[in-house]
Amino acid sequence: MWNHRLPAPSRRLLTALTLGALTVGAIGTPAAAATTRMVDDDGRASPGRCDGNGMAAKKIQNAVAAASAGDTILVCPGTYREQVVIGPAKDRLTLRSAVHLKATIQSPGDLVKRLDATAVVLIRQGADQVTVQGFRLKHVAAVGSSVDPTGQVGGDPFGDCGINFGIQVDGTRARIVSNQVRASGPGTLTDCGMAYGIGVGYNDGDGSDGDGASANVRFNSVRDPVLAGVVAGGYDTSMTAFRNVVRYHHTKAERPDRRASPSASSRHPGFGRLPKVDFGGRIAGGRPSIEGEALGVAIFFGATGKLIGNTAESGPAAGPLASGGRPYLYAAIAAMEPRGGVIIKDNRAYRAFAGILAGAATLSISGGPRDPMVVRGNLAVQNQYGIFVDPTVGGTVTGNRANSNVFGLVLGFGTSGNAVTNNRALNNLQYDCGDQTGPDVGSIDNTWADNVGFVSEPQGLCDQPFPNN
Numbered sequence: 001m002w003n004h005r006l007p008a009p010s011r012r013l014l015t016a017l018t019l020g021a022l023t024v025g026a027i028g029t030p031a032a033a034a035t036t037r038m039v040d041d042d043g044r045a046s047p048g049r050c051d052g053n054g055m056a057a058k059k060i061q062n063a064v065a066a067a068s069a070g071d072t073i074l075v076c077p078g079t080y081r082e083q084v085v086i087g088p089a090k091d092r093l094t095l096r097s098a099v100h101l102k103a104t105i106q107s108p109g110d111l112v113k114r115l116d117a118t119a120v121v122l123i124r125q126g127a128d129q130v131t132v133q134g135f136r137l138k139h140v141a142a143v144g145s146s147v148d149p150t151g152q153v154g155g156d157p158f159g160d161c162g163i164n165f166g167i168q169v170d171g172t173r174a175r176i177v178s179n180q181v182r183a184s185g186p187g188t189l190t191d192c193g194m195a196y197g198i199g200v201g202y203n204d205g206d207g208s209d210g211d212g213a214s215a216n217v218r219f220n221s222v223r224d225p226v227l228a229g230v231v232a233g234g235y236d237t238s239m240t241a242f243r244n245v246v247r248y249h250h251t252k253a254e255r256p257d258r259r260a261s262p263s264a265s266s267r268h269p270g271f272g273r274l275p276k277v278d279f280g281g282r283i284a285g286g287r288p289s290i291e292g293e294a295l296g297v298a299i300f301f302g303a304t305g306k307l308i309g310n311t312a313e314s315g316p317a318a319g320p321l322a323s324g325g326r327p328y329l330y331a332a333i334a335a336m337e338p339r340g341g342v343i344i345k346d347n348r349a350y351r352a353f354a355g356i357l358a359g360a361a362t363l364s365i366s367g368g369p370r371d372p373m374v375v376r377g378n379l380a381v382q383n384q385y386g387i388f389v390d391p392t393v394g395g396t397v398t399g400n401r402a403n404s405n406v407f408g409l410v411l412g413f414g415t416s417g418n419a420v421t422n423n424r425a426l427n428n429l430q431y432d433c434g435d436q437t438g439p440d441v442g443s444i445d446n447t448w449a450d451n452v453g454f455v456s457e458p459q460g461l462c463d464q465p466f467p468n469n
Contacts, residue, residue, distance in 0.1 A: 037063045038098075040076035050076035050098050060084050060095070060105065067093055075135070077102035083111050083119075088126030088171070095121075097134035101180060104136040107163050107194075119168035119199075125213070127171035136180045137166040139194040141187040161192035166222070169200045174215040182223040189226060189250050197222030197229045197246065201237030201303055212236040221245040226294065229312060233300030235339065240306045246296040248328035249315030296352065298334040299342050306343040307333055313350035331357035333378065341371025341395075347378045355380030355405065356387040358395070372396060380405060386428065390414050390436075398422050408432040408453060416445035425453040425462060433462040 038045035038056040046052020057063040060080050063073045072094040084105060086093060097103035107120045120137050123130050142161055166181035176198055183194040198220060201213035215232070217239060222229040229246030232239035296312025299305050312332035332349030334357040335342035342358075349355030356378045373395035379402075380386035386402030389395070390412025397420045402408040408425030411418060413436045425432035432453030438444035441460040453462030 034070040034072065035068065036072045036074060037067055038074055038076065039063045039080075041078040041080065045076055048074065050074075064090065064093070064095070069093065072096065074098040075103040079104040079106055081106045081108045083108060084121045085124065086122070086127050086130050086171075087124045088128075090130065091128040092130070093127075094131040094133070095135075096131070097136075100134045100178065101136055103134070104138055106137075107139045111163060118163075119165035120163065121167045122165075123167075123169045123171040123174050125170040127174075129173045129175075130171055131175040131177065132167060132179065133175070133177040134179065137182070139163055139166065139183045141183050141185040141190065141193040143187040143190060143192065161187075162190075162226075163194050165196045165199045166194060166225075167198045168196075169198075169215045170213050172212060172214050174200075174213075176215055176217045176220060178219045180221050180223075181225075182221075183225060188224045193224075193226045195225060195227050196231060197225045198231070198244075199228070200232035200239045201234035214238045216240045216242070217244060218242045219244065221247075223247045224250055228295040228298060230297045230310070231295060231300055232298075232303040232305060235302040237303040238305045239299060239303065241297050241299075241308070241310055242306075243309040244297055245310070246312040246332075247315060248294060248296075248313070250328065294329050295334055296329055296332040296349070297347070298331065298336060299338050300334075301337045302339050304338050304340040304342060307335065307345070307347060308343065309346045311348040311350075312352070313348075314352060329353065331355075332380075332383070333357070335359065335373065341373050343374045343376075344378060345374065345376045349378065349380045349386075350382055352383045354385045354388045355383035355402070356400070357385075358387075358389045358392055358397075375400060379403075385410055386425065387423075388412065389418065393417050395419075396421075401425070402432070403427055406430055407434060409451070410434040410436070411446050412436050418446040420446055420448045420461075421450050423451045423462075424465075425451070426465065428453075428455075431455040431457045433457075435461055 036047045038047060039060050040050055040056040041058055043056055043058045044053055045056035046054040059082055060075055061082055061084055064084060064086055067073060067090060069091040074096055076098050105120055120139065121132055167176055167179065169176065181197040187193060198217055200215045217230055230241050230244050297307055297310040299307060310333060312329065314328045329352035331354045332352040333344060333347040335344055336357065336359050344356060344358055347356065356375065358373050358375050373392045375389060375395065375397045377399045378387065381404050383405045385407045386405035387400055387409045389397055391414025394417040397418055400409065400423045402425040404427050406429045408428035408431065409423055411420065415437060433451060433456040435444045435446055437446060440458045448461045451462040452465050454464055456462050
């Protein structure tokens, strides 16, 4: 059952990660040498060979239970309807599909009724250097109730048919590599859906603690979660997300028939900071809905890390905002109140309310200075705001492209001391370059130089690409 009741909006996203007390068995003595263990749904396989005649586990969890630290588990092609939980006695365990993307782990029907009903694959706190690689993870969502972003659906924030995560990391130095995580079925946008694709870290509810989770999340694809694709959050949590792809392609039949209102929402900490824009009646006013509420790849409250080379998009059904489309994504690529400076580099963002969103308070959680934010080499196309930076102090915004959005590159009221250089913002509907810290170039709080764009607010932020025409 999902749990999304936090008093502070900036702490909502990872509330679903809150767990009860963990009961862990005593740590056994590691094997003298690492062992390769096989899993096959027919119970027959030899080490390294799915067509062998040796004895193999029929369930992945059985192989995990038998494994020692440092072992490798190879899972043969097939569909395994089970939850996989990897505990702290399994350091350096490698769980890998024997044939890339041919082993499917599907959420079992009774997963939501279990105490550990947080993820299809769960790496527990205390497990170190666990690798999960090459799987398809699937959740089939039946039709449920539409999810209300305020966290109330019939007195219960979410129903008994959904799951929180495809993969959840509470351990340290995990490697989540080349997996496909997908929700399917008629109810992917209801309380029977999958809230998050891949999540790192958790928040204990009041934001006062974290588990120090960390992960390298690389080359994964996530499709049709409800709230976020790849996300890290909570104090002392860190994530490097590299070349992941998140797509929201929910079918028309699954979409709630309500207008998106990101600026009025209380779900995510960035809401309310963007200027409230009524574009074709699509975005502004009214009651918020799941449309326009989701995150693609994000580092969230109290976490830190790097977002490099990722792609996130609302599907073509959302349509470009300039045509009155409604995106599922609030922010495609986002750093929202992180613990320290986050690097947002070489990402691609399509059809979101904010394509690239960089927001960090001026002080760290411990009260000391934050490392500056770096926003470099990103591309944002067909978003409401291509690249929106706010609040950020002393950061670097350089080499980005914001094309064919409603607003191109914008620095908000809470920014100062940022160096904005060598960006290109072209063919944006309202303006290409904007800085809300002052009424004219002489009074703004950020430094703009060598940027290219046609229309600026205030004038003079960007140079026209064809000054002699």
